[in-house]
Amino acid sequence: MSDMAIDLCGVPLRGPILNGSGTFDAIAARRAFGDALLERFPFDCFVSKTITRDPRQGNPSPRLWETAGGMVNSIGLPNKGLERFLDLDLPELAALPVPLCVSVMGFSHDELAALVEAIGTLDAIALIELNLSCPNVETGTLVGADPAETAAAVERVRPLTAKPLIVKLTPSATDPAAVAAAAEGAGADAVSLINTLKGMPLHPVTREPWLGGRTGGLSGAAVRVVAVEQVAAVAARVEIPVIGMGGVASGRDAADLLAVGATAVAVGTENFRDPAAGRRISAELAAIVPANASQRVKQHQAS
Amino acid sequence: MPAEPRTLAPPERRIAEVKRVERIGAYDLIVARDPIGPADPRPGQFYMLAAGERWGGGGDERPYLPRAFSFARIRPLPGGQGADLSFLLEDVGPGTRRLGELDAGEPLALLGPLGVGFTRPGDGRRPLLVGGGIGAAPILCWDDELRAEGIEAPVLLGFRSAGHAEAAALFAGTPDVSTDDGSAGRRALVTEPLRAELEQDPHATVYACGPEPMLDAVRDLCADLGVPAQLALEAGMACGYGACFGCVVATVDGYARVCVDGPVFAAEQLA
Numbered sequence: 001m002s003d004m005a006i007d008l009c010g011v012p013l014r015g016p017i018l019n020g021s022g023t024f025d026a027i028a029a030r031r032a033f034g035d036a037l038l039e040r041f042p043f044d045c046f047v048s049k050t051i052t053r054d055p056r057q058g059n060p061s062p063r064l065w066e067t068a069g070g071m072v073n074s075i076g077l078p079n080k081g082l083e084r085f086l087d088l089d090l091p092e093l094a095a096l097p098v099p100l101c102v103s104v105m106g107f108s109h110d111e112l113a114a115l116v117e118a119i120g121t122l123d124a125i126a127l128i129e130l131n132l133s134c135p136n137v138e139t140g141t142l143v144g145a146d147p148a149e150t151a152a153a154v155e156r157v158r159p160l161t162a163k164p165l166i167v168k169l170t171p172s173a174t175d176p177a178a179v180a181a182a183a184e185g186a187g188a189d190a191v192s193l194i195n196t197l198k199g200m201p202l203h204p205v206t207r208e209p210w211l212g213g214r215t216g217g218l219s220g221a222a223v224r225v226v227a228v229e230q231v232a233a234v235a236a237r238v239e240i241p242v243i244g245m246g247g248v249a250s251g252r253d254a255a256d257l258l259a260v261g262a263t264a265v266a267v268g269t270e271n272f273r274d275p276a277a278g279r280r281i282s283a284e285l286a287a288i289v290p291a292n293a294s295q296r297v298k299q300h301q302a303s
Numbered sequence: 304m305p306a307e308p309r310t311l312a313p314p315e316r317r318i319a320e321v322k323r324v325e326r327i328g329a330y331d332l333i334v335a336r337d338p339i340g341p342a343d344p345r346p347g348q349f350y351m352l353a354a355g356e357r358w359g360g361g362g363d364e365r366p367y368l369p370r371a372f373s374f375a376r377i378r379p380l381p382g383g384q385g386a387d388l389s390f391l392l393e394d395v396g397p398g399t400r401r402l403g404e405l406d407a408g409e410p411l412a413l414l415g416p417l418g419v420g421f422t423r424p425g426d427g428r429r430p431l432l433v434g435g436g437i438g439a440a441p442i443l444c445w446d447d448e449l450r451a452e453g454i455e456a457p458v459l460l461g462f463r464s465a466g467h468a469e470a471a472a473l474f475a476g477t478p479d480v481s482t483d484d485g486s487a488g489r490r491a492l493v494t495e496p497l498r499a500e501l502e503q504d505p506h507a508t509v510y511a512c513g514p515e516p517m518l519d520a521v522r523d524l525c526a527d528l529g530v531p532a533q534l535a536l537e538a539g540m541a542c543g544y545g546a547c548f549g550c551v552v553a554t555v556d557g558y559a560r561v562c563v564d565g566p567v568f569a570a571e572q573l574a
Contacts, residue, residue, distance in 0.1 A: 031563055070367060
């Protein structure tokens with residue numbers, strides 16, 4: 001093992017670089033790149049797209065908008081649904097050279113529980129991420145924006161699996177650190193943040209919402225300093241590991257998130273610009289943090 | 304089923320060197336030397352391009368993401384690896400503007416080839432090639448490949464006006480040219496000569512790339528006449544390799560990603 005290796009909730013990883021859920025499709029990438037993808041796999045742990053109980057087509061086009069230093073997406077969680085994920089996708093994801101984290105979202109506690117129960121004992125899956133960026137259908141509250149809702153969701157699924165549960169936090173919470181603390185109190189093993197920031201680009205001529213889903217999520221370099229602030233605030237509040245992400249495009253960006261308390265770092269939008277971004281960022285990070293990934297590196301922005 | 308017409312890409316963005324940028328009427332033709340990539344991309348496959356330096360800071364402080372382009376022509380380098388790749392582009396926004404400003408010797412970041420290309424006609428059908436505007440690009444390399452095997456397919460091109468129609472001169476043969484304003488070739492939509500060709504001999508497979516209304520018209524015409532068609536679609540993409548799910552098109556099986564399931568689709572697959 002290299003000296004970048006980390007332990008994430010008891011899962012040994014060869015390094016601290018993950019992908020953000022929904023920013024890399026290892027199965028599609030293997031169609032494009034073949035086995036070379038596996039030989040030079042860009043991440044130390046692979047996080048799946050979010051799986052829901054039922055299949056979803058996702059949002060109508062257009063789904064993308066480019067901004068200054070980033071992009072807005074309105075994809076709408078297209079996925080095969082739990083059953084076909086288990087039959088078709090899981091065998092391929094299990095063959096990846098790194099541990100697998102499966103992201104799930106339920107539109108009710110029962111749905112979420114069904115998902116966690118179905119994958120909670122499968123050997124192919126090392127970690128489970130709970131995507132709570134969805135409304136509670138009974139109360140209308142965004143589950144991940146509310147500490148009590150988040151705690152209730154985690155408490156419901158905690159007894160269903162012995163696998164590490166990672167709670168993906170939403171930056172739309174008034175106080176993400178309070179949500180993180182609630183997740184920790186309910187038994188979460190880690191938290192990950194930030195998800196995208198809500199945005200609404202307009203058509204340049206009609207001034208109607210450009211995106212088929214009306215609103216979308218902003219990501220990329222533009223959100224990087226938001227991520228640093230929220231990761232710092234959350235890491236200061238909880239004892240469990242924090243997976244930091246948001247605009248990471250270089251080893252220095254990854255080192256920034258580690259410096260404010262993250263245990264691991266995920267790459268998202270930068271994957272869209274280069275499928276090997278994870279490998280490049282790992283190499284750059286190794287040059288910055290020679291001893292081990294948990295070392296805190298103080299840096300100042302060049303003026 | 305023949306093998307999928309997909310040449311695999313190296314799994315990372317790489318740097319090519321711009322050899323020259325030629326002005327072709329309303330278009331720019333970038334010729335870049337890619338020393339690493341495969342020498343046999345399939346016509347219809349595409350590459351994600353970005354300037355190797357200063358990508359960003361244009362209009363609206365963009366571009367940020369790479370841009371998808373079909374290759375228009377390929378000249379393999381001696382030794383079986385690498386190629387000089389040509390890309391046809393038009394200045395329509397900050398990404399294409401920056402790419403058009405590249406000079407010889409400057410770095411061009413590219414990823415590819417990506418997606419699936421055209422497949423040969425079945426049942427002894429003759430190929431019939433149709434390009435609209437910048438959509439002439441994949442038609443050009445497909446025509447080059449067919450000609451290299453001694454197949455001279457009719458090439459029907461449609462353009463807005465004479466400035467755009469200068470791209471027809473890139474073709475080895477003498478394409479049939481229509482323009483919207485009649486400033487070059489005949490004043491017509493490209494579906495007019497296509498209809499005439501198909502009525503004369505419908506035992507053909509149509510290969511088409513162009514703007515959406517043109518492709519819709521080609522699709523309708525081919526469906527009416529019972530002629531198979533392969534359509535190369537264009538879509539805004541963030542990644543080009545199936546990661547972002549941003550470029551979907553409606554098919555009979557639900558949404559498909561233009562970048563990994565296409566960009567070439569059988570017409571009957573589209574919803």
